[in-house]
Amino acid sequence: MFCPKCGKETPENQAFCSSCGAPLQGLGTTNTSGMGSLAQIPPEIRGWNWGGFFLNWIWGIGNSVWIALLGLIPFVGFVMSFVLGAKGSEWAWAARKWDSVEHFKRTQRMWALIGLIIFIVGVVLWAMYILVVVFAVITSDDGLGVDLRNNKSASDPTWDQLLDFLITDPTDEQAYYEGVRVCTDFAEELHNNAEADGIRAGYVEIQFVDSEVGHALNVFETVDKGWVYVDCTGPDISTVMPSLPGGGLDVSCEYDSIAYVQVGKEYGVVGIDAAESPTYTFYEDYVRWWEEYETALEEYDAEATAYDLLYDRCGGIASPGECSSLVSMYDALENEQLRLEAMLEDLGSCSWESLGIVSDIDIYW
Numbered sequence: 001m002f003c004p005k006c007g008k009e010t011p012e013n014q015a016f017c018s019s020c021g022a023p024l025q026g027l028g029t030t031n032t033s034g035m036g037s038l039a040q041i042p043p044e045i046r047g048w049n050w051g052g053f054f055l056n057w058i059w060g061i062g063n064s065v066w067i068a069l070l071g072l073i074p075f076v077g078f079v080m081s082f083v084l085g086a087k088g089s090e091w092a093w094a095a096r097k098w099d100s101v102e103h104f105k106r107t108q109r110m111w112a113l114i115g116l117i118i119f120i121v122g123v124v125l126w127a128m129y130i131l132v133v134v135f136a137v138i139t140s141d142d143g144l145g146v147d148l149r150n151n152k153s154a155s156d157p158t159w160d161q162l163l164d165f166l167i168t169d170p171t172d173e174q175a176y177y178e179g180v181r182v183c184t185d186f187a188e189e190l191h192n193n194a195e196a197d198g199i200r201a202g203y204v205e206i207q208f209v210d211s212e213v214g215h216a217l218n219v220f221e222t223v224d225k226g227w228v229y230v231d232c233t234g235p236d237i238s239t240v241m242p243s244l245p246g247g248g249l250d251v252s253c254e255y256d257s258i259a260y261v262q263v264g265k266e267y268g269v270v271g272i273d274a275a276e277s278p279t280y281t282f283y284e285d286y287v288r289w290w291e292e293y294e295t296a297l298e299e300y301d302a303e304a305t306a307y308d309l310l311y312d313r314c315g316g317i318a319s320p321g322e323c324s325s326l327v328s329m330y331d332a333l334e335n336e337q338l339r340l341e342a343m344l345e346d347l348g349s350c351s352w353e354s355l356g357i358v359s360d361i362d363i364y365w
C-alpha cells in the first residue's frame with residue numbers, strides 16, 4: 001500500500017508510515033478515489049472499459065481523464081480508443097472522487113451502454129449511406145453524371161447495320177449549346193437510343209494532352225470490323241467548310257461521324273457519308289486526301305484568277321496571240337472544277353478540326 005499523505009510505499013501490516021509517521025490503520029478499506037497517483041485501485045474495477053473505448057475523449061471529459069483529449073488528434077484518436085479501453089477504469093478512479101466501488105461500476109456501465117448505442121447507430125447509418133451510394137451508382141448514372149440505360153437483349157451490329165442506325169437516329173440533328181447541351185448529352189442519348197433499338201453501345205470519355213477539357217462519344221463493337229467509335233455531336237462546333245469555285249455547292253455537314261481514337265495521336269472524325277473504314281490508317285489517308293484537295297483548290301483559284309485577268313485584257317475575245325489561250329484555259333478550268341467536285345463528293349461534306357492529341361480513353365459498356 002501507499003501512504004495517503006506522502007505517497008511512500010509501505011508494507012501491508014504496518015500501522016504508521018515509516019517516512020512521515022501518518023497512521024495507516026484501516027487504509028486497505030479506505031476510498032482513495034480522486035487522489036491521483038496516491039489512489040489505491042480496487043481489484044473489482046480493473047478490466048476493459050467499454051465507455052472509454054466507444055466514446056474516447058467524450059468519456060474522458062465526463063470522467064476527468066484529460067489525457068483522453070489526445071483522441072481529438074487525427075489518427076491518434078484511433079489508438080486512444082484502445083488505450084482508454086485498457087487503462088480507462090484505473091485513470092477514472094484516480095481522477096475523480098467516487099462514493100464507492102459500486103457507484104463507480106454503475107456509472108461506467110452507463111457510459112458503456114451509451115457508447116454501445118452510439119456505435120450501433122453509427123454502423124447502421126454508415127451501412128445505409130453505402131447502400132444509397134451503391135444504389136445511386138447502379139441505377140442512376142454509373143458515376144459519370146449521365147443516365148446510361150442498357151438493354152440486356154442488345155447485341156453487336158455489323159458495320160452496315162450500325163451505319164443504317166446512325167442515318168435514321170435523330171441525335172445529331174439537335175444543336176450543341178455550351179453549358180446546356182454538350183457532348184456528354186449527345187453521347188448519352190445515342191447510347192440509350194442504340195440500346196433501345198437492340199444495338200449494344202458503349203459510352204466513351206477521352207482526355208487530351210495539355211487540356212483540362214475532355215470529350216464524350218460512343219463506341220460499338222461490330223461483328224465484322226471490330227470497334228467503331230462514333231461522334232454524333234450536333235452543329236455549332238468548329239468546322240472547316242470548303243467552298244468550290246464559282247460559289248461552290250450548297251452542302252450541309254453530316255454530324256454523324258466515325259471517330260478515330262488512339263492514345264498519342266490526334267482525335268479525328270469523318271462523316272459517315274465518307275467514312276469507308278474505322279481504322280486509324282484510313283483517317284490518316286483521309287487527312288492526306290483533304291490536303292491534296294485543298295492544294296488543288298488553291299491551284300485552281302490561281303488559274304481562275306489568271307484566266308480572269310487575261311479575259312479582261314482580251315475583252316473576252318480569243319484573238320490570235322496571247323488571247324488565243326482563253327478557250328483552252330476555260331476548258332481546263334471547267335474540267336478541274338468537275339474533278340474538284342468529284343473529290344469533294346468522296347471526301348464528304350465537311351472537314352473537322354481535331355480536338356487535340358488523345359491522352360486517355362475510358363469506356364463504359
